[in-house]
Amino acid sequence: MTNVKPNRTVRLGRLFPEIQWSEEKKAQWRAEREAFYQRCKPTFDRLKPELIKTHYNWYIAVEPDSGDYFIDKDDMLVAHIAHEKYPKVKLHVFRINETGVCGTI
Numbered sequence: 001m002t003n004v005k006p007n008r009t010v011r012l013g014r015l016f017p018e019i020q021w022s023e024e025k026k027a028q029w030r031a032e033r034e035a036f037y038q039r040c041k042p043t044f045d046r047l048k049p050e051l052i053k054t055h056y057n058w059y060i061a062v063e064p065d066s067g068d069y070f071i072d073k074d075d076m077l078v079a080h081i082a083h084e085k086y087p088k089v090k091l092h093v094f095r096i097n098e099t100g101v102c103g104t105i
Contacts, residue, residue, distance in 0.1 A: 039064040040092035044100060051096045061091045071096070 014020075021029075040062040047069065051060065059075040061082035062068075068085070072078035075093055082091045094100040 036064070036090060037092060040094075041100075043067050043069060044094045048096065048100070052098070055096050058096045059093055060096055061093045063089055063091055065089070075102075 043062045043064065044060065047060070051058075051071070055071055058071055058073050059078045061070045061078045063082065063086050068082075070078050070082045070085075072081060075095075079091065079093055095102045
């Protein structure tokens, strides 16, 4: 029996090396994301006290321009329901608890 060596090429580095974001573009993306969060947070803060009593640890998807929101136990399902009504709009999903986020890092 002969030993066959695999012809495997080990690839190191990025998956798409031609796509490189500059530090300015990364900072701009972070700033846009933070601005969007700040637009959604007032709606969440307004609803949070009453929703914590009845829907603790559920998820809420907020559309900031209209103030519409959607609630469900499953985060993916709430995003799906929200995108059915607003297919091309960016939404933010919060968890209904004291902090609005899931877990800690």
